[in-house]
Amino acid sequence: MRKIAHVIRxxxxxxxxxxxxxxxxxVTPVLQLLLMGYAANLDVRDIPTVVCDLDGTSASxxxxxxxxxxxxxxxKAQVPDTWGVDRCLDDGEASMAIVVGRGFAxxxxxxxxxxxxxxxxxxxxxxxTIGASYASMILSGHAQRIMLERLERLKPFGxxxxxxxxxxxxxxxxxxxxxxxxxxxxxxxxxxxxxMMLTAMAVVREKEAGTMxxxxxxxxxxxxxxxxxxxxxxxxxxxxxxLVLAVATLxxxxxxxxxxxxxxxxxxxxxxxTLGLGLFISTISRTQQxxxxxxxxxxxxxxxxxxxxxxxxxxxxxxxxxxxxxPLRYYFVIIRGIFLKGVGIPELWDQGLALLVFGLAILxxxxxxxxxxxx
Amino acid sequence: xxxxxxxxxxxxGAVVKKEFRQIGRDMRTLIFLxxxxxxxxxxxxxxxxxxxxxxxxxxxDEDGSAASREFIGNFTHTxxxxxxxxxxxxxEIDRLLGEEKVRVALVIPRGFGADLAAGRGPAVQVLVDGxxxxxxxxxxxxxxxxVQNDSVRxxxxxxRDRGLKSFGMPLxxxxxxxxxxxxxxxxxxxxxxxxxxxxxxxxISTAFSIVREKERGTMExxxxxxxxxxxxxxxxxxxxxxxxxxxxxxxxxxxxxxxGVAIKGNYLxxxxxxxxxxxxxxxxxxxxxxxxxxxxxxxxxxxxxxxxxxxxxxxxxxxxxxxxxxxxxxxxxxxxxxxxxxxxxxxxxxxxxGAFWDQILCLxxxxxxxxxxxxxxxxxxxx
Numbered sequence: 001m002r003k004i005a006h007v008i009r010x011x012x013x014x015x016x017x018x019x020x021x022x023x024x025x026x027v028t029p030v031l032q033l034l035l036m037g038y039a040a041n042l043d044v045r046d047i048p049t050v051v052c053d054l055d056g057t058s059a060s061x062x063x064x065x066x067x068x069x070x071x072x073x074x075x076k077a078q079v080p081d082t083w084g085v086d087r088c089l090d091d092g093e094a095s096m097a098i099v100v101g102r103g104f105a106x107x108x109x110x111x112x113x114x115x116x117x118x119x120x121x122x123x124x125x126x127x128x129t130i131g132a133s134y135a136s137m138i139l140s141g142h143a144q145r146i147m148l149e150r151l152e153r154l155k156p157f158g159x160x161x162x163x164x165x166x167x168x169x170x171x172x173x174x175x176x177x178x179x180x181x182x183x184x185x186x187x188x189x190x191x192x193x194x195x196m197m198l199t200a201m202a203v204v205r206e207k208e209a210g211t212m213x214x215x216x217x218x219x220x221x222x223x224x225x226x227x228x229x230x231x232x233x234x235x236x237x238x239x240x241x242x243l244v245l246a247v248a249t250l251x252x253x254x255x256x257x258x259x260x261x262x263x264x265x266x267x268x269x270x271x272x273x274t275l276g277l278g279l280f281i282s283t284i285s286r287t288q289q290x291x292x293x294x295x296x297x298x299x300x301x302x303x304x305x306x307x308x309x310x311x312x313x314x315x316x317x318x319x320x321x322x323x324x325x326x327p328l329r330y331y332f333v334i335i336r337g338i339f340l341k342g343v344g345i346p347e348l349w350d351q352g353l354a355l356l357v358f359g360l361a362i363l364x365x366x367x368x369x370x371x372x373x374x375x
Numbered sequence: 376x377x378x379x380x381x382x383x384x385x386x387x388g389a390v391v392k393k394e395f396r397q398i399g400r401d402m403r404t405l406i407f408l409x410x411x412x413x414x415x416x417x418x419x420x421x422x423x424x425x426x427x428x429x430x431x432x433x434x435x436d437e438d439g440s441a442a443s444r445e446f447i448g449n450f451t452h453t454x455x456x457x458x459x460x461x462x463x464x465x466x467e468i469d470r471l472l473g474e475e476k477v478r479v480a481l482v483i484p485r486g487f488g489a490d491l492a493a494g495r496g497p498a499v500q501v502l503v504d505g506x507x508x509x510x511x512x513x514x515x516x517x518x519x520x521x522v523q524n525d526s527v528r529x530x531x532x533x534x535r536d537r538g539l540k541s542f543g544m545p546l547x548x549x550x551x552x553x554x555x556x557x558x559x560x561x562x563x564x565x566x567x568x569x570x571x572x573x574x575x576x577x578x579i580s581t582a583f584s585i586v587r588e589k590e591r592g593t594m595e596x597x598x599x600x601x602x603x604x605x606x607x608x609x610x611x612x613x614x615x616x617x618x619x620x621x622x623x624x625x626x627x628x629x630x631x632x633x634x635g636v637a638i639k640g641n642y643l644x645x646x647x648x649x650x651x652x653x654x655x656x657x658x659x660x661x662x663x664x665x666x667x668x669x670x671x672x673x674x675x676x677x678x679x680x681x682x683x684x685x686x687x688x689x690x691x692x693x694x695x696x697x698x699x700x701x702x703x704x705x706x707x708x709x710x711x712x713x714x715x716x717x718x719x720x721x722x723x724x725x726x727x728x729g730a731f732w733d734q735i736l737c738l739x740x741x742x743x744x745x746x747x748x749x750x751x752x753x754x755x756x757x758x
Contacts, residue, residue: 020667024675032679036687038702042509045697090726092716122562127694130509133516140523147527154534164446164491165498166522168515171472173505176515181507189683197678201671288670289583292677293407296579299682300415300572309692310423311510313431319422333475340506343473 007228040182044130046074050094057105072134095121172340184335199278204291257342272359273327279366390610413625433460433477440488478504561634566718567691570711574685577656582677585664604753639725651738652714658745665752685711713737
């Protein structure tokens with residue numbers, strides 16, 4: 001135990017020696033969460049929209065007004081012809097266009113289909129999908145209303161409209177704020193980046209500086225050395241968790257419905273996996289440069305395939321299988337579950353177990369690799 | 376001889392040659408730099424998409440009539456929803472939503488069919504897991520549209536059964552998606568992934584170039600040589616620029632061959648934009664290298680300044696216009712933002728320089744500032 005304490009002290013001394021390191025360790029996580037938490041927002045509101053009303057009647061204006069009353073669209077320009085629509089979309093001035101065909105009102109009155117065209121800029125396909133789905137909801141709502149008005153006239157004949165009223169209830173996040181989903185995600189990403197980055201350098205730095213030989217000839221055992229090297233980072237990681245949790249709940253007001261202790265416990269287990277991965281990278285790299293490249297090589301797929309923004313269920317089967325070896329995947333389910341759904345151990349034990357198994361496996365692997373090198 | 380008299384290109388050439396030799400010695404790094412962007416694009420291009428389709432659905436049909444089954448069919452016959460569970464007890468929905476087994480649940484109350492026939496307008500309950508707000512709102516939009524269209528269709532059928540002239544659908548709407556007609560995620564992802572992957576690789580490829588010499592003590596040797604700081608910075612940039620031009624063309628080629636993202640616009644314009652972006656990214660790495668003293672801190676700054684900022688602030692996934700004004704101001708510091716706008720214009724829209732000259736200007740300014748400040752920092756160190 002005393003030997004481990006010595007290694008820990010040495011690591012902390014080394015961390016203290018570079019004055020630029022401390023702000024990096026404690027200020028940047030908070031700063032990043034602040035910036036990214038506000039920025040990572042997929043709420044689609046005020047989609048810039050251009051209107052080309054070729055009919056210009058009260059019926060067409062009524063339809064157009066419905067779009068802008070919904071709050072999803074904001075009027076950027078009104079153009080007299082479709083050329084203007086082309087220009088607005090090309091310049092990126094608007095990302096959606098509503099074109100009401102000539103004779104819209106006449107067709108409605110005659111019971112003929114009245115023409116409306118929606119043009120959506122698909123180059124930002126995420127918001128385009130959402131925008132198009134809002135638009136089609138508004139259009140079908142409008143169509144239904146017209147239908148009902150017509151049926152009103154048939155009431156004396158005993159015909160009543162056939163309709164189903166959907167009562168949509170949104171659980172866990174009733175205002176559909178994407179921030180509530182994104183902030184816990186950003187928190188997980190920051191935690192992964194910070195802890196992996198620190199440990200990836202831990203062993204390889206000593207190799208490059210040539211101090212590894214000195215450590216090896218001391219009576220310290222590989223396991224003790226590694227424990228001593230990892231514990232400081234675990235402590236730093238835990239402090240970071242406290243800091244970012246405070247920002248997430250106090251500033252971003254993400255509801256924390258589950259147990260804080262469970263969240264801490266699971267975060268510790270999660271850090272086992274990231275520290276283990278960092279250590280593993282450190283043992284397979286010769287120089288710090290290689291360690292950095294390898295870290296990036298691991299971190300990018302972990303970030304994008306973890307379900308942070310891109311839903312795992314939409315991935316091809318092969319990639320869905322790959323996501324099972326990404327610890328962040330489990331941590332996201334845990335952290336979002338505890339934050340938003342207020343679920344506990346009965347729902348999350350399997351995710352936690354997966355993290356634990358992964359963490360222990362990668363740590364064992366690193367210690368073995370390390371030992372082989374020493375021997 | 377006055378050391379200042381040594382011809383410019385002689386020193387520059389020497390630095391470039393030395394860098395190349397050093398890169399060549401570490402094969403793992405070289406392979407990473409050339410192949411990794413292409414490999415990552417390959418992986419992400421196939422894996423990622425944003426489509427809200429195949430949302431797992433649970434149905435609890437308490438009515439069990441022909442009408443309720445027909446109503447459920449509206450949901451299961453689209454590709455938006457995958458029917459995963461048919462429940463007899465609505466209380467099971469709690470558990471399924473909590474464990475993320477389903478995202479949407481439908482409850483059809485007893486008497487649905489009778490109410491529908493009598494024109495009483497029965498209600499159905501739709502429960503949506505709102506945790507992922509964006510896919511939840513797309514799903515909710517799809518549900519609303521499906522239900523409303525169903526009502527219109529049933530009314531039309533009723534009228535026809537009574538021998539009345541059917542009204543037909545009152546509106547004929549047509550939605551056209553421009554620039555990306557099939558709303559293919561690849562068209563949207565490939566430019567974004569290019570900007571993201573390249574930016575990270577660029578910065579990390581130069582982030583160590585100077586600080587490593589400082590840490591190893593070889594910096595002093597360079598300092599006493601007749602090399603000017605500017606030459607050193609340019610000499611360190613050129614080899615990586617050549618490598619990254621190679622790797623970015625590999626990425627473009629993969630995007631075209633595998634994902635069908637062809638370049639609609641002018642290739643030379645693309646090359647210009649890309650080169651400026653590459654220099655800017657490499658310059659950012661060099662700047663980090665000049666202001667740090669240890670590789671460890673340089674590594675951390677390189678990762679922290681590229682990973683999340685490029686992913687989140689560049690407009691790749693999260694629309695910039697949704698961000699609060701203060702955060703929008705920060706996005707101007709992210710070169711990938713300019714590159715992404717230009718890239719989408721050239722590749723997807725085939726637009727001319729008129730549509731994005733300002734982006735090119737910003738990229739150029741970023742490159743000049745990064746290299747300039749690095750040179751100044753080096754000069755101060757030399758004195």
